[in-house]
């Protein structure tokens with residue numbers, strides 16, 4: 001039981017964690033859509049193909065940096081405790097779901113980057129040519145590209161589960177779990193600044 005000298009634990013993620021969650025989450029959804037629409041936007045063999053693929057690669061590498069920052073922040077900042085009324089199986093499912101999401105966040109850019117380095121095209125990072133450090137091996141490219149595509153589908157399934165669970169907390173359970181990751185614009189001094 002907290003006393004005036006022992007501050008109660010925060011009820012929400014801190015502002016940096018909430019900002020990174022919403023910024024990276026929305027950017028990743030856009031990047032997944034961009035990836036699936038590549039063939040629509042610039043079909044193979046058309047002059048625009050190279051520039052469009054390289055835009056996808058460049059955005060993906062920027063996202064990779066943001067994801068590493070997010071993971072580093074998460075590892076150094078303990079999330080708020082779950083509400084006591086939340087069943088243990090749900091707490092376990094949420095923890096494993098979050099681990100899966102972080103794994104996909106890392107595997108998406110890594111598999112795309114590795115694939116690109118086993119192709120003669122390499123990566124043009126916003127116009128700057130980064131020489132591929134691997135040989136042009138279509139079989140290895142295909143392997144990492146297959147991983148890139150399979151991870152995109154797994155990622156989408158995990159995101160769908162994540163969103164549905166969050167909405168269940170917001171609309172059915174109404175237990176404050178959704179607000180833990182609410183928009184970063186509002187600031188509740190009592191929650192975030194220990195007295």
Ligand code: HEM
Nearest residue numbers: 031032035036057060061063108109112113116123149152
């Ligand atoms: C950071 C997050 C990233 C996400 C969410 C993402 C997502 C996707 C998706 C959904 C596709 C379509 C897969 C399909 O054909 O069904 C795709 C294709 C592709 N991605 Fe990414 N990607 C990311 C980063 C990267 C990076 C960093 C690179 C390379 C440096 C890259 C290289 C590629 C390439 C070359 C393709 C086209 C493969 C083909 O020839 O069909 N991606 N990406």
